[in-house]
Amino acid sequence: MIDKKRFILPENEIPTQWYNIQADMVNKPQPMLNPGTHQPLKAEDLFPIFAEECARQELNQTDPWIDIPEEVRDQYKFYRSTPLVRATELEKALDTPAHIYFKNESVSPVGSHKLNSALAQAFYCKKQGVTNVTTETGAGQWGTALSYACRQFGLELAVYMVKISYQQKPYRRSMMQTYGAQVTASPSMSTRAGKDILTVDPQCSGSLGCAISEAIELAVNTPNCKYALGSVLNHVSLHQTVIGLEAEKQMEMAGEYPDKIIACFGGGSNFSGIAYPFMRHKILDGYNTQFIAAEPASCPKLTRGKFEYDFGDETGYTPLIPMFTLGHKFQPANIHAGGLRYHGAGAIISQLLKDGYMSAVDIQQTESFRAGVLFARTEGIVPAPESCHAIAATINEALRCKEEGKKEVLLFNLSGHGLIDMLAYDRFFANDLIDYSPSDEDINKFLKDVEPLQAK
């Protein structure tokens, strides 16, 4: 018999608090800036856009532990704890001495980790009497999660879905509608932000940055309506730490501790979620764990971007965020990993990257799908195109271990499944996917608009 394969926490071991890494960071993130005044942002500045509790969490640099509300914990019980799995068959296929574990967030009813923050944000909206919510979605994972979360808390939701995903992923749209949400392809003619973009480029296939602008615009112009974001911001990362906190206990059940922790990287939500709880031991206890963000070569903000103040959205409605960025007007190539098509990284991640607590690698699209197919054929789960990047990076590490004859314990986050993305696999098998890296010129073109950091 194989050794124990899956590690699942009993319901009473599901974390009751999220971990706020801001409180423990040696160098705190630079302050976000009010986009009008360029003064350090106050929570009140965010109240018109976000649920108030989320705004407060966003700027909380003092409390390392934040209670998960009972109503949210009740919802977590629908699918948590998610399994920690030893990828025994992948190890065999690679013939590696490495031990590979993955945290399987694909088992949530909506198919990804996004639900962890969607439930929290929907709950905080409900709690303060909000009735309507808006959001954007790229791959559709976040939109699906928030559709379900809003349904659970009795809120109406309008989703702006990046047009290329809207076209490539009709099943995702359908899923959001099944949960009761309204879905609009972005850029749309329903907002000023959308109109401005479509006037310049009527064929624009959209981006997360643009869809965010549209969703924020609708929220601030609708009574009793708030906006919810699926990644990038600190409060989103906070909610996702439930992943890593569970994984920490589960690795203990497995009797090992990870040498390297790997996750794909779009805006940072699933990476932060699995990384921060382990990173606290690196900050506080001197652990030597390495953290690797796997980003798409076509949208390389961590490996090739600049660390400056930039907007989180294309139009410039958000605060100025101290971030590794490719420029908020950067238009990522139409890769199938829609959730990774984002120009910047959140404030915390950017500071941690700058301070050397983590590193980043870039992965080409075909390499990611090759890894995804191997994973499907060994571990059985068809991974989301986003998650394929984490798998590719993990395989690279495992093969290095083999070359070096070295046993390392690798842990990656399987952020979601790819069952709604089978079209992308079809195209991969048909050799119909292109690899792409933007030229330095492409990148510098949009970087000239970003603001220098006041102080580093």
Add this chain to the structure above:
Amino acid sequence: MIDKKRFILPENEIPTQWYNIQADMVNKPQPMLNPGTHQPLKAEDLFPIFAEECARQELNQTDPWIDIPEEVRDQYKFYRSTPLVRATELEKALDTPAHIYFKNESVSPVGSHKLNSALAQAFYCKKQGVTNVTTETGAGQWGTALSYACRQFGLELAVYMVKISYQQKPYRRSMMQTYGAQVTASPSMSTRAGKDILTVDPQCSGSLGCAISEAIELAVNTPNCKYALGSVLNHVSLHQTVIGLEAEKQMEMAGEYPDKIIACFGGGSNFSGIAYPFMRHKILDGYNTQFIAAEPASCPKLTRGKFEYDFGDETGYTPLIPMFTLGHKFQPANIHAGGLRYHGAGAIISQLLKDGYMSAVDIQQTESFRAGVLFARTEGIVPAPESCHAIAATINEALRCKEEGKKEVLLFNLSGHGLIDMLAYDRFFANDLIDYSPSDEDINKFLKDVEPLQAK
């Protein structure tokens, strides 16, 4: 906080034996007949088609417990135990005094319960040195499961996929190909069975019965090749009992015992799986549990079929099976629950139904999707169109409980998720699905071909 929501067995509690209800049945099923000689079937008669161990299990009426091979238990660890879930939100939405539980088989990597038997059958093929396997698939769930199972045990697989599903579910085809299987739309021109059907009706959208004929024909004409079936037969039901055996322990964890057990019904695999382990207490210990099979109104073999000898496939390659049937040439309407489009019920189920151990209800397509949407919006999981029939039947029971002011414990099997079936939900929301019941004339037309049972 809500009461405990999900019940998961530790890995060491996953069953190590399947339950063979044949051994305990008061009236054993009538013997299957060799289609050539009309003599009672011997295991050897099945060896040309099936793995030998499956053939032996098929006719085993003496051993109530069959060991699950270690290699199969290793594979079960990838996704088992599956959660037993208390459907608290569905209960609230229905305002029912009933307690509703469901066994969530949708969490398997391929999205349904089908993997339980696919792994067993692939293993037994491998064990006897088979290299190639053929099968049919309706909704695509079985084909997907066997694709993955064959990959795990290093076998080549050819799948005949019912043409209407092939067209309606491109993602399913793609999933099977991702696992490495060859997929052909059925009826095809690659077999005599397919050609005969296409000659008569070039527009034929296919049926499970026809796809089975094609797969068997390919298997018997290919060296070192066996056929695997996803439902109907006794050995498939046997493998599926892991569902009910787990559920039995999990209901104990929940501190309740089901009054009614409900599952959708196509060929019987998921129904048998959840029902038989509980039914043994009805047979042996006089328990009063009720068992309800939910079949589609468009293909009503249990509620309107005849109990006679009939073939399992359209062409007549299989043994004659004593079954409730609509006739093996019955062409079910093109409902989206492709897995329920089958003309007959297995030998065991048919005997149990005749002997009053269980009952059946028929559900119309739109009623099933209405139930599925309510389930998605309350419990979060988008159910497979097949599973929607079980949910609809459960809701009817829960509403009856409400009317009668009676607390009952209802347990249904969520056989799979519907993420690959979102097109069907789109059509439901567009009011584009029709309800259909065949006329008595339609049914009698095909029943005249079936053989009378020799003895009842």
